[in-house]
Amino acid sequence: MSKSHNPSINPSLIAHSLLPENQETPIHFIKSDIIDPKLFYRRNHFSYPMLTTSSYWLSVNGLVEKPRLFTLQEMLTMPSKTIKVVLECSGDKRYLFVPKAFGDQWQKGAISQGYWKGVPLRTFLDLAGIKAGAKEVVVEGYDYGKRTDSDRVYTFSRSLPLEKALHPDTIIGYEYNNQPIPFKHGYPLRLIVPQWYAMASVKWIKQISIIDSEFKGPFQSTDYVYYPNKENEAGSFPVTTINVNSTIQKPLDMNVLNTGKHFISGISWTGKGVISKVEVSTDGGKSWSEANIITQNKGSYEWSSWVFDWSVMEKGEYTIMSKATDSYGRSQPSIPFWNQKGYGYNAVDKIKVKIE
Structure with a gap:
């Protein structure tokens, strides 16, 4: 293989669709734990929105004492925090499900991480004043379009329970790795919800609304729901916390190796506590x-x-496997939890190599 075409030297995103754009990180060729924006995976339901930041306002409304509008300039003067966060698409590793689940057949690269800087969502909610009876906080993005199951036009909107919205590390981010968030990843403002799958981290934030009921938008009540039964919706429950997981990065699946010493390396992550054992x-x-x-x-x-x-x-031929355990005692199962839409795959990772 020539140097110019070696993916370990010149890695690039792996495309699943270009309209809307859905591309994954070449995770097996990533050597840093900080992902360059150009290699950060991209997950979109619609085309990229048209935005003019010169007249950008963030609206906080709904069940509040005083509806507020915030400018980007105001946000930059507020107390901020920077947190290193892994974002994983809930469809990561979907292609591994047996039987197959419908949806983009993400391999192992719908995951990336880096440093996000922003203002805690709680700051905006406190300034607006949450009224009694509030239950959820709805965050609406500027991206919109028609879904495949409807002729209606929807914006991408998600809600958080009040407790998660008020967590000090749930932030409205405006920087990624010390630079403004790239447009394709949510510029100028993106919600960052640590420990939850990345559908919760709404991009291109348009407004924040506090409600006194359960949000029923299609990206909450239809998509991003575990449906464990093939024939019906019985036993369904929402996709939220990231499952404990691991990925073998080296060697590559189906590599041919010599006898001797080798390093098996990879990454592990979890949405509860920390990784305690691999x-x-x-x-x-x-x-x-x-x-x-x-x-x-x-x-x-x-x-x-x-x-x-x-x-x-x-x-001979060898099957190499990795299994992570977190501080809550959650370990990767040998068999994944199958569900209709193929979310949350976290079975023990495995590859095959041949030793010659």
């Missing part, structure tokens, strides 16, 4: 050994990088 199997799950966690996400919302030293002297 185990690796080189014999298809018959035996497991602990990997060395290099960067541990102690008290933060980032992934943990890990490595395992493997000495192999016998030629």
